[in-house]
Amino acid sequence: MIEIKVPPVGESISEVTLVKWIKKDGDWVDRDEVICELESEKATFELNAEQAGILHTVAKEDDTLNIGDIACKIDETAERPANAAPAKAAEAPKAETKAEAPKAAAPADAPAKPAADVKATPVANAIMADKQVSPTTVKGTGSNGRIMKGDVLAALENPGRTPGKPMNSREDRPEKMSNLRKTISRRLVEAKNSTAMLTTFNEVDMDRIMEIRTKYKDKFKETHGVNLGFMSFFTKACTIALQEWPAVNAYIDGDHVIYHEYCDVSIAVSAPKGLVVPVIRNAESMSMFEIEKEVVVLAGKARENKLSVEEMTGGTFTITNGGVFGSLMSTPIINIPQSAILGMHKIQDRPMAINGKVEIRPMMYLALSYDHRIIDGRESVGFLVRVKELLENPELLLIGKDPVKALLEL
Template sequence: MATEVKVPQLGESITEATVGEWLKQVGDPVEQDEPIASLETDKVSVDVPSPVAGVLEAQVAAVGDTVEVGALLAKVGAGEGTATVADEPRPAGDEAKDGGPDATTENSDVIDQDKADEQALSSDLTLSPAVRRAVLEHGVDPSKITGTGKDGRITKDDVLAAAKAKDAAPEPAAKAAAASGGQASAPTSIKVAGERREERVKMTRLRQTIAKRLKEAQDTAALLTTFNDVDMSAVMEARSKYKDHFAKKHGIRLGFMSFFVKAVALAAKDVPAVNARIEDDEIVYHDYLDVSVAVSAPKGLVVPVIRSADQMSFAEIEQSIADYGKRAKEGTLGMEDMAGGTFTISNGGVFGSLLSTPIINPPQSAVLGMHRIEERPIAVNGEVVIKPMMYLALSYDHRLIDGREAVTFLVRIKEALEDPTRLLIDL
């Protein structure tokens, strides 16, 4: 008897998800606790493991379907058996039984297309829906493509590269006609250079949620951004001087983010409104600092939370950030990792951004934007010197935070970074 696999609990207040990808196909053997499907929620992707070892007998939902918590997702049998799935491909030979054209009468073009389709369908184990669609569209053989994705998986770019290489090869008929000087019996199809294409792809649930929340922030909050710049010489010198000792003692690299988190914690003590939120007609102040750190993940931006960051050491902050970054790339972040947060730090500098106006993450009231470090000429004691400078941007909800408070908060951060001793003596 087959074992039912149901949609697991996905987190507080989350009642449904979207089937993002089937990691196992009907007929594939599965081990106990081995992921068979990936579900997309509003914030993260969740793998659904098989409760037993056996063979995947049925996929009850298709990729892109919305499924509720507790709904039947798949069936796993104890051994080999008859596999069933909605919209299952028809077995070979059905056309002949139904009076359709026999394979021996098919022309070579149709046969080649059928072979390409069969090859694409047989590669379901490693092809995502988007890649499978590209394989069918371009008629390439996925078994001859070397995947550059995670675990050697074939990506859409790999398929497009293979199709481009295929199109670039001159066809034998064309070469023969050119050699013989013969004339074509039909008009030649001319491929226009710079051919334009369009592709329509449904937004992932994560991207839909990001779009909704960002627009909600713009529609609800009175957004304003203030800027400052900071001389990073002192931080860079301290990091260069102690990074080897730090790594040896704590087993983690000393980065810039821990300095910024500590500086935010220090500045928030002087300007508590930056670490507060509006709830109905009340202002809720926090005596703790939970910092949401924007991290780039394969399917979009996620913001895991460093809890009680104001009580953490440099090493604890760096360890938390490294762990979140690794799990974001692997797609293993959980809902609990991103719940809450009282303030956000976004580092666009890692992508080369010089300046930006970040958008707050509701119900938070402020977000600090970091940018790339760039050597610039500045005046120091009446002389022009070259310094490693970084622009800082603080976007805030003007309904709660006044301009004076926003500027003061950013100045406190600037002072702490230009003189890191302040972080140690709480000044």
């Protein structure tokens, strides 16, 4: 009988939560097969079988385990049952499919499509089509959940009501906080209490960037195999501005200020279990398509809870995009021990005064939250103005200055 113990997952992590058993007690497991999911305060990871055999679970779901505790045992002397599924030899293609999934993923604000197995009577379908009612908002009372005419009429009489939920319900639903959510909560409070946080705002005209994306997005994807998004423009602009305003790329360590000579940009990603911030290492040395590819890989891992602790550790500056959820303006909280975070927001057409005339332009509000203990107003405003200048004049992203001024050595 082999004991499968909780492995070390990080220097500061002493305990994990057993989230879910992938294989059940008494199941046959193959060597290296995933048997359960564990969650630390920083990430979710999987536990694999060290040998093939019959699984005997020791810990239960939602149990808190210390590093080194026994999660389960495997009887490697047992014979493979006749009804056991054959060992999967080719897992690589599946991994590739998962990695590609984020490219084809729908935008965060795209409406959810109704499930393909939702059935309805012809009359119910006709009413839903006429009244533009989604099948997912209707509770079917027919055989096997089939949606009947009366179900649609009931949904129309009670718009906004959750299907199947009793009227005037006053029930509360307790749910245990995950280790990840506990850590997020603790770090947010710590950031508010331990920094002199202040936010400065500006707005950027996104017309030039949107024009470039419209003109080159197809060729860019054909050449590099990845979409041309906004994040590469913002990351490039921030890395240039960070090198010009080094205090924004620094942090306080006791009586010292540590200035980074590199730009490791954290990108805030909304994952199923909470907000995570994977890091793009040495972003200042990366090209546009390299940044876009890294964003796709990291965002995909975040959605699948596959990010490692190393991939979320050590950023020097953070970019968060609330615009994908429709946020027009917000004040992001610093990702400690960093000293600043840039908030992107929704692009919205607004009337702007351009050369004495009113024009409609696609505008985005930018918010820079910063630690006033290390970053002064001049530096924070200068940084944000520089980011605005680079985004409104994308050609500056190539060499960091106006081509004509570079030619004249001005």
